[in-house]
Amino acid sequence: MTQTAAARLATGAEAAPAPAAEPVLAVEDLQTYFYTRRGLLKAVDRVSFSVGAGETLAIVGESGCGKSITALSVMRLVPSPPGRIVGGSVRLRGRDLLRLSEEEMRQIRGNEISMIFQEPMTSLNPVLTIGNQISEALILHQDVSRKAAMERAVEMLRLVRIPEPERRAREYPHQLSGGMRQRAMIAMALACNPKVLLADEPTTALDVTIQAQILELILELQQRLGTAVVLITHDLGVVAETAQRVIVMYAGRKVEEADVTSLFDEPLHPYTRGLMGSIPRLDMPETGTKGADRLQEIPGMVPPLNALPPGCAFAPRCAMATEKCQAEYPPYRELRPGHWSACWHAERLMAGGA
Amino acid sequence: MSGSLLQERRPGGGANLAAEPVLEVKELKKHFPVRKGILRRTVGHVYAVDGVSFSIAQGETLGLVGESGCGKSTVGRAVMRLVEPTSGRIRLNGHDITRLSKAEMRPHRREMQIIFQDPYSSLNPRMPVGRIVGEPLYVHGIGTAKEREERVAALFERVGLRAAQMKNYPHEFSGGQRQRIGIARALTLDPKLIIGDEPVSALDVSIQAQVINLLMDLQQEKRLSYLFIAHDLAVVKHISHRIAVMYLGRIVELADTRTLFTDPQHPYTEALLAAVPVPNPRQKRKRRILQGDVPSPIRPPPGCHFHTRCPYAEERCRREVPVAKEVAPGHVVACHLR
Amino acid sequence: MSYAGPQAQAVDHGAELARAGAHVQGWGGSVLYQARRHPLGALGLLIVAAFVLVALFAPFIATHDPLATNAASSLARPGGEHLLGADFMGRDMWSRIIYGARISLIVGIASTLLGCLLGVAVGLISGFWGGWVDLVTQRVNDVLQALPLLVLALVMAAALGPSLQNVIIAISIPVIPNVARVIRSNTLALREMPFVEAARAQGMSELRIAVLHVLPNTLAPVIVLATAQLGSAILTEASLSFLGLGIPEPYPSWGRMLSESAAEYVRTAPWLVIFPGLAISLVIFGTNLLGDAIRDILDPRERS
Numbered sequence: 001m002t003q004t005a006a007a008r009l010a011t012g013a014e015a016a017p018a019p020a021a022e023p024v025l026a027v028e029d030l031q032t033y034f035y036t037r038r039g040l041l042k043a044v045d046r047v048s049f050s051v052g053a054g055e056t057l058a059i060v061g062e063s064g065c066g067k068s069i070t071a072l073s074v075m076r077l078v079p080s081p082p083g084r085i086v087g088g089s090v091r092l093r094g095r096d097l098l099r100l101s102e103e104e105m106r107q108i109r110g111n112e113i114s115m116i117f118q119e120p121m122t123s124l125n126p127v128l129t130i131g132n133q134i135s136e137a138l139i140l141h142q143d144v145s146r147k148a149a150m151e152r153a154v155e156m157l158r159l160v161r162i163p164e165p166e167r168r169a170r171e172y173p174h175q176l177s178g179g180m181r182q183r184a185m186i187a188m189a190l191a192c193n194p195k196v197l198l199a200d201e202p203t204t205a206l207d208v209t210i211q212a213q214i215l216e217l218i219l220e221l222q223q224r225l226g227t228a229v230v231l232i233t234h235d236l237g238v239v240a241e242t243a244q245r246v247i248v249m250y251a252g253r254k255v256e257e258a259d260v261t262s263l264f265d266e267p268l269h270p271y272t273r274g275l276m277g278s279i280p281r282l283d284m285p286e287t288g289t290k291g292a293d294r295l296q297e298i299p300g301m302v303p304p305l306n307a308l309p310p311g312c313a314f315a316p317r318c319a320m321a322t323e324k325c326q327a328e329y330p331p332y333r334e335l336r337p338g339h340w341s342a343c344w345h346a347e348r349l350m351a352g353g354a
Numbered sequence: 355m356s357g358s359l360l361q362e363r364r365p366g367g368g369a370n371l372a373a374e375p376v377l378e379v380k381e382l383k384k385h386f387p388v389r390k391g392i393l394r395r396t397v398g399h400v401y402a403v404d405g406v407s408f409s410i411a412q413g414e415t416l417g418l419v420g421e422s423g424c425g426k427s428t429v430g431r432a433v434m435r436l437v438e439p440t441s442g443r444i445r446l447n448g449h450d451i452t453r454l455s456k457a458e459m460r461p462h463r464r465e466m467q468i469i470f471q472d473p474y475s476s477l478n479p480r481m482p483v484g485r486i487v488g489e490p491l492y493v494h495g496i497g498t499a500k501e502r503e504e505r506v507a508a509l510f511e512r513v514g515l516r517a518a519q520m521k522n523y524p525h526e527f528s529g530g531q532r533q534r535i536g537i538a539r540a541l542t543l544d545p546k547l548i549i550g551d552e553p554v555s556a557l558d559v560s561i562q563a564q565v566i567n568l569l570m571d572l573q574q575e576k577r578l579s580y581l582f583i584a585h586d587l588a589v590v591k592h593i594s595h596r597i598a599v600m601y602l603g604r605i606v607e608l609a610d611t612r613t614l615f616t617d618p619q620h621p622y623t624e625a626l627l628a629a630v631p632v633p634n635p636r637q638k639r640k641r642r643i644l645q646g647d648v649p650s651p652i653r654p655p656p657g658c659h660f661h662t663r664c665p666y667a668e669e670r671c672r673r674e675v676p677v678a679k680e681v682a683p684g685h686v687v688a689c690h691l692r
Numbered sequence: 693m694s695y696a697g698p699q700a701q702a703v704d705h706g707a708e709l710a711r712a713g714a715h716v717q718g719w720g721g722s723v724l725y726q727a728r729r730h731p732l733g734a735l736g737l738l739i740v741a742a743f744v745l746v747a748l749f750a751p752f753i754a755t756h757d758p759l760a761t762n763a764a765s766s767l768a769r770p771g772g773e774h775l776l777g778a779d780f781m782g783r784d785m786w787s788r789i790i791y792g793a794r795i796s797l798i799v800g801i802a803s804t805l806l807g808c809l810l811g812v813a814v815g816l817i818s819g820f821w822g823g824w825v826d827l828v829t830q831r832v833n834d835v836l837q838a839l840p841l842l843v844l845a846l847v848m849a850a851a852l853g854p855s856l857q858n859v860i861i862a863i864s865i866p867v868i869p870n871v872a873r874v875i876r877s878n879t880l881a882l883r884e885m886p887f888v889e890a891a892r893a894q895g896m897s898e899l900r901i902a903v904l905h906v907l908p909n910t911l912a913p914v915i916v917l918a919t920a921q922l923g924s925a926i927l928t929e930a931s932l933s934f935l936g937l938g939i940p941e942p943y944p945s946w947g948r949m950l951s952e953s954a955a956e957y958v959r960t961a962p963w964l965v966i967f968p969g970l971a972i973s974l975v976i977f978g979t980n981l982l983g984d985a986i987r988d989i990l991d992p993r994e995r996s
Contacts, residue, residue, distance in 0.1 A: 032696075033705070035712040040705060062558035073696075080696040082712055086703045102695075177647045178422075207421035208585065209644040212629040216643055234559060237588075237631030260635045276633065278563035280592035282615070283632045294567050295592065298560035301528050434893050463895035476886035480908040486887075490894040539890065 023050035024093060024228040025074070025113075025196045031087035032066075032073045039306035043069040045252040046088070051196065051228040051245075056219070058231045058243035058260075060275075064302055066252040067232045071198045074230075075115055076105050093195065111141035114189035116182075118201040123185060124173040130157070131169030134188045141192050156187040160217060179210035183217065190221060197222070200232045215242055236279060240264060248272045251302060251313035254332065258339040268341040268349050270318045274298040312344070320345045374448050375409035376547050376579040377433065377466075382406045382442035384425075384432050388652060400651050402428040404603035405442070407678075412546065413573065415580040417594030417611070419587060419626070421648055425603040426583045430549045433581065434468050435459055447546065464494060467540035471552035473532035477524040483535050484510070484520025490542045509538040513568060530561035537568065541576075549581045554589060566593060587630050591615060596684070599623045602651055602659040605678070609685040619687040621664045658690065666691055726989055733985020739978025747793040756784035758791040758944050767961050777963040779953065785963065788944040789971050795856075795945050796975065800926040803860045804918050807867025807925075812907070812914065814868060815875025820883060820902045826876075833869040841866040845928050849937040859938050863928050867921050874917055878910040916987045923979030930972050946972050 032044040044066045051057045059067045072078045074090050076097060090097040092112060097105065117123040125133055134156055135149035144152070150169070157165035160183040173181055182202065189197060199218065203211035219242060222229050231243060239246055239260065246263045248256040248271065256269040267273045277296030300317040303309060309316055315325040324344055332342045335350060343349070383406075385399040403425040410416045418426045432439045435451065444452045451462050470476035477486055488506040491497055497505065507517035513534040524532060533553065540548050550569070554562045570593060572578060584590050590597060591611055598608040599622065607620040618624045625644040646663045649655055655662050661671040670690050678688040716725040727734035746753060755775065762782035770777040776785035814833075818826040836844065848862035882888060883906065891901045932938035933947030941948075946968045953964035 033703075033708075035705075035708040037713040037716060040709055062560060076695060078696040080694055083696050084703060084708065085696045179647050207648070208587070209421065209625060209629045210647065212631075212643045213645070215631070235631065236559075236633035240633045240635040241631045264633065264635050275559055278560050279633065280566070280588040281633065282588045282591060282627070282630050283634055283637060293592075294570070295563040297563045297567060299564075301530060301561060302558075431889075436889050436892060460895040463893060468890065468893050470886040470890065472886060476890060478887045478891075478905050478909070481905075489891070489896070493894055493896050493900070536890075543894070 022094070023052045025230070026050040026091040027070075027074060027088070028091070029088035030070065030073055030085070030090065032069050032078055032083060032085050034082045034305075035084065036082045036306075038304075041305040042252050042308075043083070043305065044073055047247075047249070047252075047254050048088075049230075049247055049254075049257070051230055053195070053228055054222060054226045055245070056222065056229040056231055056243045058233060058239040058246045059249060060233060060236065060239055060246060061249035062234060062302060064251075064305070065249040067249050068200050070249075071115065071200050071230065071232055074196075074198060075109060075113060076100075077109075077115075107141065110137045110189075110194075111192045112194055113196045113198065114192070114194040115198040115200065116185045116189045116202050118204050124181060126173055129170050129172055130176070130184050134169075134184070134191050137188060137191050152191065153187070156191050157184065159190075159221070160184070160187045162187070178206055179213060182206060182210075182214050186214070186217065186221070190225065190227070193225060194227060196228045196230065198230045198232070201234070202231070203238065204233070204235070211238075218242075236276065248275075251308060252305060253313065254340075254342065255314065256341045256343075258336075262336065262339050266339075266350070268335055268339060268346045269314075269343050270320050270345070270349070271298070271314045273349065274317075312342075320348065375411050375445075376414075376447060377581065378409040378443075378445040379429075379433065380407050380443040380445075382429065382432060382444065383440045384428050384437060385440045398652055401603045401654055402651060403432060404654075406600070406603075406605050408598055408605065408608060410547065410579045410581060412579055413577040414596070415573065415582050415594045417590035417597040418581060418583045418600060419585060419590050419597060420600035421585060423602075423648055423651060424600040425651070426600050427551050429600075430468065430551050430581060430583050434466065434549060436468075460494075464490075464543040465545050466547040466549065467543065467545045468549045468551060469533075469536050469540050469553040471555050473529045473536060473556060474524075476536050477532055479524050482521050482523055483527070486524075487520075487535060487538045487542055490539070494543065496543075505542070506538075509541055512541075512572075513538045514564075528561075530557055530564060533557060533561075533565050534568070537565070537572070541572070544576070545578075547579045547581065549583070551583050552585070553582075555584060555586065562589070569593065587626065599626065602648065602654050604659060604688065605686075606660065606689070607685075607687050608678075609682075613682070613685055619681055619685070619692050620660075620689050621666055621691075622660050625663075658688075726985070730985040730988060732981045733988070736978045736981025736983075736985060739974060740982050743793055743975050743978065744797065746790055747797040750790045750794055754784075754787035754790045756787040758783060758787040759942050760784075767957070767964075769961075770963050776967050777961065779949075779961075779964055780957070783944075785949075785967055788949060789946070789967055792944040792946045792949065792968070792971065793975075795939055795943055796926045796929060799856070799860055799863065799929040799939070800922050803863035803925045803929075804867060804921045805864075806860060807864035807921065808871050808914055808918050810864070811868040811871025812875050812910070815872035816879055816902060816907055816910070818872065819876035819879025820898075820906055829872070830876075833872055836866065836869045837873075839866075841924060842928060842931055845932060846935065846937060849932050854937055854940045856939060856943075859929060859932060862932070863925050866928075867925070870921065871914060871917055874913050875910050878913065879906055882906045882909055912990060916983070916990055919979065919983035919986050923976045923983065926979070927972070927976055 027050065028048045030044050030047045034041040034043050047070055049057060059070060061067045069078065073085050078085060085098060092108065097108065131150055131153045134153035135146065138144055138149040138152055139146065154165045154169050157168055162168050162180060162183050168176070176184060202218065203214050206214060215238065218229065221227070233239060243260050245259050246257065247254055248269065250271050256263070256267065256272050263272065267276060274296065278298055280295060298317050303313060303316065309326065311326045311328050312330055315321040318325065330342045330344045332340055333346065334340050335346050382403055384403040385401055387396040388398045388400060389395060390397045406429055408416060418429060420426045428437065431437045433444055439452055442452065443450060446462055446465055449462065451459065454462070477483065484506050487509055488502050491502045491505065506520060510517045510520060515531060515534055527535065554565050557565060566589065573580060582590060582593055594611050596608065596610050597614045598605045599620065600606070601622050607614065607618065607623045614623065615627065618627055629644060644663055649662055657673045658671040658676050661667040664671065668690065674690065676688045676690045678686050681687050681692055713725045716722055760783065765774060765778045765782040766780055768774045768778040774784050774786065776789065778784055814829055818829040844866045845862045848865055849859060852858035852862060888901060888905055891905050929938055929945070930947030933945040934951040936951065938947055939945040949968040950965060953961065957964050
């Protein structure tokens with residue numbers, strides 16, 4: 001390995017990648033609703049974001065916040081019923097994916113946009129060899145011969161640093177370890193050289209040493225291929241080490257958005273602040289007095305999507321909440337250049353208080 | 355909460371010496387046979403736990419960390435006697451429980467309980483949660499029905515649930531609440547030792563903090579001992595007094611928390627610490643990423659199990675099994691190079 | 693599974709929610725909602741409900757004593773005094789079919805219940821304790837399943853001799869392996885669940901764990917299986933009676949009504965064959981439709 005992930009990030013962050021004139025993927029006001037027996041669930045409620053070539057955008061949030069449904073909506077893979085994309089646009093290099101026919105969409109999936117999932121075992125077909133599964137996408141989208149596709153598959157496996165790629169290409173998913181399977185998934189996702197890679201908790205099911213390998217690999221390939229990456233995760237450590245921009249979601253909505261350093265330096269939403277306070281940290285010195293250092297808790301739990309409070313969804317758990325928060329949903333405001341937050345009291349957080 | 359309900363019939367009575375550890379495990383081994391073919395012949399073994407020793411004092415938390423398949427969960431289950439240990443010795447409050455029969459084991463079950471990882475599958479979906487929590491009292495014939503109900507109500511309040519929720523079924527609760535029910539169930543018999551098998555791994559970040567705080571408060575209140583099994587180093591660091599690092603069935607390093615994090619001696623511990631992403635984009639750490647995968651525990655490499663991935667491995671590491679040695683008081687490392 | 697298609701211009705939230713059943717309230721509401729989603733199941737439910745009501749209130753629906761003979765109306769045509777005609781002995785067909793529903797229902801329910809009860813016990817024991825008990829019961833099950841239901845019931849009925857109880861027992865035997873297999877495979881999965889381990893960690897006896905923690909979690913699929921078995925039990929009763937091994941005279945059994953008349957009167961008095969045949973077909977049709985719908989509704993993939 002010539003350069004480490006962190007070192008590359010360091011140079012990248014300081015050189016501040018010039019924002020591309022036009023983003024590769026621009027999602028605007030996306031609304032995905034679920035119609036269920038429990039009522040209308042606004043799983044994704046007016047979410048907007050954009051990613052440029054070579055950029056990594058992280059979407060952070062806890063389970064049920066809508067981050068995975070956002071990715072599935074971009075891929076147009078929301079199961080229906082009960083899901084419906086009811087509003088907004090998803091522009092891939094200017095073309096609105098939400099207006100395409102299913103046939104046209106199939107040409108986009110796995111070709112211009114790819115997705116990798118959390119569980120590499122269930123996302124691979126157990127009865128096809130790894131090589132076959134990778135070449136499948138190539139034959140489908142790139143109009144190449146079976147032989148050429150297989151050669152490219154082996155090349156992809158080599159690219160994701162799977163040892164003995166020729167042999168591995170002839171093996172079945174169950175013969176690979178968890179880390180290897182995730183590498184194979186990445187090879188498959190990148191085989192057609194997509195413009196956008198959606199990674200939904202790509203390392204959550206992996207061990208920490210393997211996670212480090214996979215994150216490093218995704219970043220390195222991104223640099224080499226210029227892919228725009230949308231990384232969906234709940235792990236703030238992963239965010240800090242990989243992303244340039246971050247979106248924080250809560251109960252289907254964006255609550256905060258900033259570049260990664262601003263977000264970690266000065267979170268401007270009480271939820272983000274709460275999340276950061278509630279994780280045990282490895283980088284903090286050990287005090288030695290176990291009982292004394294309690295973790296900061298966010299009281300209560302995420303409200304169910306069919307029973308959201310009328311005002312700010314976070315208000316019932318928020319120490320700063322006032323009557324206004326309970327009554328009215330706060331506007332999404334740009335408080336510092338590029339740093340947005342949906343909180344009535346964001347100014348108080350800016351002053352460095354709380 | 356009154357413990358009077360639980361005063362009678364404890365093994366060993368109050369004879370415990372203060373110095374005696376609550377749990378002492380010596381050279382514990384658990385090998386699962388691998389069977390193949392129609393005759394189900396044993397063709398090999400999974401060396402899940404391969405000679406593990408540690409002890410836990412009263413009021414202490416020992417963290418047990420390692421990657422999947424390292425055998426950490428099997429250690430917990432063997433201590434609970436949910437799987438039969440192949441060899442070694444387990445002493446609970448000074449009593450050797452390694453070979454006790456089911457009936458002989460019963461009184462000792464009151465001394466140790468377990469909390470599971472998955473808050474969904476660890477509660478019987480067809481049983482009201484109050485009954486789930488109170489069941490151990492019934493099984494051990496403790497108290498009258500009314501006393502039992504009062505104790506369960508008190509436990510509910512203690513873990514942050516309302517006593518009125520006792521009649522509800524598990525599916526009516528969120529993941530975090532279910533984990534609280536699991537904790538209440540473990541506390542019912544007022545045990546001395548609680549084994550947490552990844553008790554917060556399945557929970558969301560904000561809920562995880564609530565449960566960790568609850569576990570730490572309970573420890574203070576009741577002088578509980580924890581064997582805290584987890585893969586998340588940050589969580590383990592936060593909750594543990596001492597930490598044991600496992601790799602492929604063996605403990606490679608054991609030290610108090612501060613020492614382990616400031617002065618890791620085993621190359622694997624070092625690599626593990628380096629691999630954890632830190633939630634601070636300004637902190638540019640020197641990352642040394644460990645290459646390769648964990649080998650199969652069916653055919654663990656000879657010598658030091660870690661030599662296939664170790665950047666410092668020498669010839670000797672490939673042949674000889676390193677012996678655990680105490681490099682400083684209470685700091686045990688199994689590595690030829692230390 | 694299909695995916696959300698290209699974005700439609702306007703979405704009617706109310707209509708979508710109604711389709712998803714968001715406004716369903718209470719038990720009755722759920723039944724109506726499911727009935728709308730599974731119209732064939734609703735038809736099945738109606739048929740089965742009608743069948744059960746007829747059996748319960750047979751004395752009020754029947755126009756004649758089903759056992760009373762009357763030489764004057766021997767082989768009377770349908771219409772007139774005898775709604776569906778009368779048989780050779782002048783017994784009213786309509787009344788005999790109404791009372792026949794009772795026999796069918798009793799035999800169907802009793803044999804299904806008995807079969808399920810024994811099947812659950814066998815499945816639980818062989819799945820939870822395993823070992824040689826499992827091995828033996830498994831092989832016995834395999835042998836039983838290799839024989840067709842009817843043949844098995846035939847052998848049993850012939851061995852036990854014709855009586856109501858014996859017919860019930862004979863029909864329940866083939867149900868056992870079907871139920872036992874489902875219970876066993878569920879038990880095998882449940883045995884490893886953390887909540888079972890937790891019970892063990894508390895020092896609970898194996899019997900208590902099996903009955904209290906494993907058994908209640910295996911029963912949902914049995915309900916589905918039982919509805920399916922009910923239909924075939926009724927059919928088997930009819931078949932046994934047709935072959936003369938079922939319900940003895942003089943009780944009116946649809947199967948025997950069919951067999952008594954089939955050979956001799958199919959040309960001269962076809963109503964003696966048509967109406968019992970229709971009754972059998974209708975009830976089997978109803979239970980099958982209902983069974984399919986219940987399976988779909990209880991399927992976890994259908995629920996969200």
